[in-house]
Amino acid sequence: MEKLLTKIKTKSATIGIMGLGYVGLPMAIAFSNKFNVVGYDVSENTINHLLNGRSHIADVLSEDIKKYLGKSFQPTNDDKTLGECNFIIICVPTPLTDEKEPDLSYIKSACATISKILRKGQFVILESTTYPGTTEDVVIPALEKTGLKAGKDFGVAYSPERIDPGNKEYTVEKIPKIVGGVNEDCTELAAMLYESIIDKVVKVRDTKTAEAVKIVENIFRNVNIALVNELSLIFEKMGIDTWDVVDAAATKPYGFMPFYPGPGIGGHCIPLDPFYMSYAAKRYGFIPRFIETSGEINEFMRVHAVNLVEKGLKHVDKEMYGAKVVVMGLAYKKNIDDARESPSIKIIEELANRGADVRVYDPYVKSIKTNVGEFYSEKSIEDGLMGVDCAVFVVDHDVFREMKVKGIKELMGSPVIVDCKNLFDGDGESSYLGIGKGN
Numbered sequence: 367m368e369k370l371l372t373k374i375k376t377k378s379a380t381i382g383i384m385g386l387g388y389v390g391l392p393m394a395i396a397f398s399n400k401f402n403v404v405g406y407d408v409s410e411n412t413i414n415h416l417l418n419g420r421s422h423i424a425d426v427l428s429e430d431i432k433k434y435l436g437k438s439f440q441p442t443n444d445d446k447t448l449g450e451c452n453f454i455i456i457c458v459p460t461p462l463t464d465e466k467e468p469d470l471s472y473i474k475s476a477c478a479t480i481s482k483i484l485r486k487g488q489f490v491i492l493e494s495t496t497y498p499g500t501t502e503d504v505v506i507p508a509l510e511k512t513g514l515k516a517g518k519d520f521g522v523a524y525s526p527e528r529i530d531p532g533n534k535e536y537t538v539e540k541i542p543k544i545v546g547g548v549n550e551d552c553t554e555l556a557a558m559l560y561e562s563i564i565d566k567v568v569k570v571r572d573t574k575t576a577e578a579v580k581i582v583e584n585i586f587r588n589v590n591i592a593l594v595n596e597l598s599l600i601f602e603k604m605g606i607d608t609w610d611v612v613d614a615a616a617t618k619p620y621g622f623m624p625f626y627p628g629p630g631i632g633g634h635c636i637p638l639d640p641f642y643m644s645y646a647a648k649r650y651g652f653i654p655r656f657i658e659t660s661g662e663i664n665e666f667m668r669v670h671a672v673n674l675v676e677k678g679l680k681h682v683d684k685e686m687y688g689a690k691v692v693v694m695g696l697a698y699k700k701n702i703d704d705a706r707e708s709p710s711i712k713i714i715e716e717l718a719n720r721g722a723d724v725r726v727y728d729p730y731v732k733s734i735k736t737n738v739g740e741f742y743s744e745k746s747i748e749d750g751l752m753g754v755d756c757a758v759f760v761v762d763h764d765v766f767r768e769m770k771v772k773g774i775k776e777l778m779g780s781p782v783i784v785d786c787k788n789l790f791d792g793d794g795e796s797s798y799l800g801i802g803k804g805n
């Protein structure tokens with residue numbers, strides 16, 4: 367481990383990043399600025415793209431790839447190249463199985479790959495989001511099958527990734543990094559590695575504490591969003607605008623943090639992580655009712671958005687069956703191109719199942735797969751809105767926020783607008799409905 371310390375200090379360490387997606391690629395580029403980096407991915411497509419100097423992740427510029435390619439950044443499909451690395455950082459997906467249980471197959475497969483090249487003096491860090499205990503129960507046993515001992519022959523740490531895709535202010539370097547090692551030396555060494563590229567590193571007691579930090583952060587958001595979603599359903603009935611209430615409550619200088627209602631939660635983390643925690647809790651005989659209820663409320667908001675479409679159409683004497691409805695926004699959040707677990711998927715399915723004639727528009731996402739088929743984005747906002755009976759605005763992309771209700775209605779057939787993200791002020795008419803709006 368002494369040698370690794372010197373290699374970090376002299377910037378002569380080689381860093382291997384496994385999985386070059388939303389998390390791994392920005393991390394690989396951040397390290398390439400100071401160290402030699404091996405970027406390993408199982409996807410040939412991804413590696414070919416990168417070898418041609420092209421980025422497939424919106425937050426990473428192709429210029430940055432070109433800047434380091436062939437110098438400090440080496441993208442590869444060849445797992446043997448990981449043998450050259452002093453540190454190997456695992457950034458592979460952690461989805462759910464069909465039964466909504468943690469799918470650790472990518473982590474296990476990454477560990478199997480590492481086991482083939484693992485030698486004394488290497489250091490493995492897991493960054494993928496997972497339930498507390500994964501590093502100890504899954505990663506270490508897999509790597510120790512080599513006969514080497516974690517914490518003695520090779521280092522192990524867990525360090526959750528907290529990136530916020532699309533956020534220009536908080537880039538990899540500016541987001542404080544949590545680090546927990548399998549022992550104190552491992553925590554120190556992993557912290558030192560990240561300190562060479564990240565402004566602030568926070569050391570915690572062990573790997574499971576670090577794993578729990580990430581899960582807590584995401585469950586905290588899930589639960590708070592569910593709370594405000596539930597309140598918004600009540601306030602809608604009471605004729606109270608939830609958005610006004612939250613903004614006013616947020617003027618309290620302590621003890622309150624604003625969360626806003628919406629059509630549900632998307633992305634690769636927040637909707638999935640409660641299931642990871644639930645799974646782990648149940649193994650200890652605990653049913654996490656609070657966490658599971660939050661998930662159910664957030665899921666229901668998609669149905670609620672479609673209920674608002676139906677209500678709006680009734681105001682203009684239209685039935686859902688056969689109505690032309692455009693879903694505006696496919697990404698899971700504003701100004702990004704990632705549609706994984708996006709609320710739009712369920713909204714499209716629910717609309718189609720109730721008989722609507724659905725089209726979609728998103729300036730960033732070209733198409734979206736649903737269980738009622740694949741939908742391709744219209745070419746422009748105007749093409750999306752032209753002649754439709756209802757427009758459901760699911761995402762608060764900046765280009766949507768710049769629009770005016772009057773202008774939107776002029777393009778539509780019958781002018782029903784459902785605003786899931788408080789994009790517009792409304793026009794006082796019953797054909798404009800919004801989640802949490804109280805109209």
Ligand SMILES: NC(=O)c1ccc[n+]([C@@H]2O[C@H](COP(=O)([O-])OP(=O)(O)OC[C@H]3O[C@@H](n4cnc5c(N)ncnc54)[C@H](O)[C@@H]3O)[C@@H](O)[C@H]2O)c1
Binds near residue numbers: 409458475
């Ligand atoms: N996307 C986010 O905003 C975000 C934020 C924080 C944490 N996370 C977590 O980070 C992890 C990665 O997420 P992501 O969004 O980057 O996923 P991603 O799907 O964008 O990228 C994962 C990459 O790993 C590659 N891969 C799969 N198996 C591999 C293997 N065995 N060896 C090497 N490469 C392999 C895939 O080809 C893909 O390129 C997940 O656990 C996720 O929950 C994601």
